[in-house]
Amino acid sequence: xxxxxxxxxxxxxxxxxxxxxxxxxxxxxxxxxxxxxxxxxxxxxxxxxxxxxxxxxxxxxxxxxxxxxxxxxxxxxxxxxxxxxxxxxxxxxxxxxxxxxxxxxxxxxxxxxxxxxxxxxxxxxxxxxxxxxxxxxxxxxxxxxxxxxxxxxxxxxxxxxxxxxxxxxxxxxxxxxxxxxxxxxxxxxxxxx
Amino acid sequence: xxxxxxxxxxxxxxxxxxxxxxxxxxxxxxxxxxxxxxxxxxxxxxxxxxxxxxxxxxxxxxxxxxxxxxxxxxxxxxxxxxxxxxxxxxxxxxxxxxxxxxxxxxxxxxxxxxxxxxxxxxxxxxxxxxxxxxxxxxxxxxxxxxxxxxxxxxxxxxxxxxxxxxxxxxxxxxxxxxxxxxxxxxxxxxxxxxxxxxxxxxxxxxxxxxxxxxxxxxxxxxxxxxxxxxxxxxxxxxxxxxxxxxxxxxxxxxxxxxxxxxxxxxxxxxxxxxxxxxxxxxxxxxxxxxxxxxxxxxxxxxxxxxxxxxxxxxxxxxxxxxxxxxxxxxxxxxxxxxxxxxxxxxxxxxxxxxxxxxxxxxxxxxxxxxxxxxxxxxxxxxxxxxxxxxxxxxxxxxxxxxxxxxxxxxxxxxxxxxxxxxxxxxxxxxxxxxxxxxxxxxxxxxxxxxxxxxxxxxxxxxxxxxxxxxxxxxxxxxxxxxxxxxxxxxxxxxxxxxxxxxxxxxxxxxxxxxxxxxxxxxxxxxxxxxxxxxxxxxxxxxxxxxxxxxxxxxxxxxxxxxxxxxxxxxxxxxxxxxxxxxxxxxxxxxxxxxxxxxxxxxxxxxxxxxxxxxx
Numbered sequence: 001x002x003x004x005x006x007x008x009x010x011x012x013x014x015x016x017x018x019x020x021x022x023x024x025x026x027x028x029x030x031x032x033x034x035x036x037x038x039x040x041x042x043x044x045x046x047x048x049x050x051x052x053x054x055x056x057x058x059x060x061x062x063x064x065x066x067x068x069x070x071x072x073x074x075x076x077x078x079x080x081x082x083x084x085x086x087x088x089x090x091x092x093x094x095x096x097x098x099x100x101x102x103x104x105x106x107x108x109x110x111x112x113x114x115x116x117x118x119x120x121x122x123x124x125x126x127x128x129x130x131x132x133x134x135x136x137x138x139x140x141x142x143x144x145x146x147x148x149x150x151x152x153x154x155x156x157x158x159x160x161x162x163x164x165x166x167x168x169x170x171x172x173x174x175x176x177x178x179x180x181x182x183x184x185x186x187x188x189x190x191x192x193x
Numbered sequence: 194x195x196x197x198x199x200x201x202x203x204x205x206x207x208x209x210x211x212x213x214x215x216x217x218x219x220x221x222x223x224x225x226x227x228x229x230x231x232x233x234x235x236x237x238x239x240x241x242x243x244x245x246x247x248x249x250x251x252x253x254x255x256x257x258x259x260x261x262x263x264x265x266x267x268x269x270x271x272x273x274x275x276x277x278x279x280x281x282x283x284x285x286x287x288x289x290x291x292x293x294x295x296x297x298x299x300x301x302x303x304x305x306x307x308x309x310x311x312x313x314x315x316x317x318x319x320x321x322x323x324x325x326x327x328x329x330x331x332x333x334x335x336x337x338x339x340x341x342x343x344x345x346x347x348x349x350x351x352x353x354x355x356x357x358x359x360x361x362x363x364x365x366x367x368x369x370x371x372x373x374x375x376x377x378x379x380x381x382x383x384x385x386x387x388x389x390x391x392x393x394x395x396x397x398x399x400x401x402x403x404x405x406x407x408x409x410x411x412x413x414x415x416x417x418x419x420x421x422x423x424x425x426x427x428x429x430x431x432x433x434x435x436x437x438x439x440x441x442x443x444x445x446x447x448x449x450x451x452x453x454x455x456x457x458x459x460x461x462x463x464x465x466x467x468x469x470x471x472x473x474x475x476x477x478x479x480x481x482x483x484x485x486x487x488x489x490x491x492x493x494x495x496x497x498x499x500x501x502x503x504x505x506x507x508x509x510x511x512x513x514x515x516x517x518x519x520x521x522x523x524x525x526x527x528x529x530x531x532x533x534x535x536x537x538x539x540x541x542x543x544x545x546x547x548x549x550x551x552x553x554x555x556x557x558x559x560x561x562x563x564x565x566x567x568x569x570x571x572x573x574x575x576x577x578x579x580x581x582x583x584x585x586x587x588x589x590x591x592x593x594x595x596x597x598x599x600x601x602x603x604x605x606x607x608x609x610x611x612x613x614x615x616x617x618x619x620x621x622x623x624x625x626x627x628x629x630x631x632x633x634x635x636x637x638x639x640x641x642x643x644x645x646x647x648x649x650x651x652x653x654x655x656x657x658x659x660x661x662x663x664x665x666x667x668x669x670x671x672x673x674x675x676x677x678x679x680x681x682x683x684x685x686x687x688x689x690x691x692x693x694x695x696x697x698x699x700x701x702x703x704x705x706x707x708x709x710x711x712x713x714x715x716x717x718x719x720x721x722x723x724x725x726x727x728x729x730x731x732x733x734x735x736x737x738x739x740x741x742x743x744x745x746x747x748x749x750x751x752x753x754x755x756x757x758x759x760x761x762x763x764x765x766x767x768x769x770x771x772x773x774x775x776x777x778x779x780x781x782x783x784x785x786x787x788x789x790x791x792x793x794x795x796x797x798x799x800x801x802x803x804x805x806x807x808x
Contacts, residue, residue, distance in 0.1 A: 043427055045801050045802055047427075047579050048800065049801075050581075050669075051608065051668070051669050052386070052570060052571050052579070052580065055386070056571075058731070058733070059730075060731065060790050061734065061793075063790075064787075064790040064794045065794060066608055067610070068798060069608050070610035070666055070667075070668075073605070073608060073610075074611055076606070077609070187633070187635070191634070
């Protein structure tokens, strides 16, 4: 039934925190993020609109506080998630993420096969193997983030301000895969304990 | 924060209104109530100075008693009565679930399972649901407040006389939270918020230093563990886990079983369990004790309880993994709940974590005091903390192949809204079934079904063309609502989750009407909230908002809202209008003032973001 899905509201996530209009904050540079700064912003905004502060107000105000606070959490969660944040950044930088599905990345495909097989071999309850798997995924992730950061830095320093689309898609594809597999590994961890 | 607190004139308490601000810990074995007395947050005791109220409800033909069993004399045995304990284990559960639980936790009272959604206990006064039984415990606590503060009958019936925060186990699911809410309503309490027990404990524990704290909450029937990060006045829960079937009760049961296995000539009885429980308590201060002339030692207890304590330690490990933290980053482990009095528990934690558990707070009272702290925060501007909790269990939708697609993963901060877009699978598909589930497992059958609803009359479109936006919202009470909207037609269906188990709205209304104690005023407003009152309140709110923030609207918007407002004021004065007409005006005014309300909120957020103060 669910042929495709997409997240809503990513654009507004940036707007929520005024990230475009306040570039001096440097909250986003390529893949990395100043998590502490984002968090400080989040808490400050939350303190202003949390429904706990409106318990005695009119229902309409209560409702709009609840909505604002919920939206804020959504924005914060999306921006703190590495994959979602990179997706948003690439999208805003004009990289066509849909292309990823049309241009096959054979290296990624092979890597994925390899990791899937590895995960398939991990026996239920084998904590050590799971941790190894986690480490491997972490490695791929930090490499991808680093590469994306460099791609961003290039646009800042070179004459040509545009991003290398193909390279972006390549690293984004790896991030997406890692994120999917990490969720699976964590879920296994959870079910064991 | 205090600046944002805008009390609408119509809602601010009148000087002659006596409003009580209360914190309630509704526990499996004991319950407590706290209020500010003589300027001090205090646990309200009964006339015998007992702070703890046993969560025991005794139904006889004509009376309902709550608390310690007073019928020690034999002659009372002749009277027909039913004594109900540990009802919290069963609240918000379906007949099938209760049936399954009973195999593990036998009780002395009998159940009726004729309603699959709402199992009931057989009592001399008829069948009673867990919600009703719990409401009696809440009523008994409320009575303590009435006695302590000499509230007269007039004020008791005011709808918001009892402003209450009630605690629930962090690991309570949606149905259990809804059920607790309903019980409070029936008991005539105005619920400001449901908060999680370990989070409440954190608020009242009195830790001074900032940092990460683990709250180990081991009560009579439930175990919860939460990781809270404290940064001055901000308490942010980062992860929570637990087991709603793990508590001191289970240690009693395990020790009883141990005893039976060792001394084969004894029979299982509730009396034996009582003796064993006493023995357990005395073994936390002495090394040995006697039960039925048999010598029991500390080591015996340790042996029997080890598997249960082990389970709590496993939960702690899971908590740290979820939060991606290690014990060396933890500032302290706070001990909450009666079961943490046991030296055995303390030793086990010290060994497993290398931390000396903090026992500075009274483990029985700290949760109720935390609930009170939250209630005060919500009703006055003197208390300025910000509490950010998380949702304990993942929420998702059923997808193809009986799998669950997670929409809100566990440990997501609340309140939160999350949207996802789905499409149809077949050409001209006209309806879409939305099945909402809660739990961590991947298969639908392993998760708990919260609700099913259908989005009907979809426009006839080719497969994959329709765009259906499903929005999950979890509010600050941890309660879920789901909205679905077909985007091309804007056809909308929304539900406040009606749990697959528990009371229906009708059943709740009936109970409210029946309950003598429920504020009459509130029943009135609930049953047929006079549209006039609603209109008057809304007009007040709009006037207030306009006076402050007129500048947020452009000319046509301002003109439109002022026009509707004028019309609304005329309607309010016009006695000839019927209810339906008034409702139309209310809806109009709401719609036209909505942008203003939203913008005011956004404005406040932007102000907070650009301000110089750093939290």
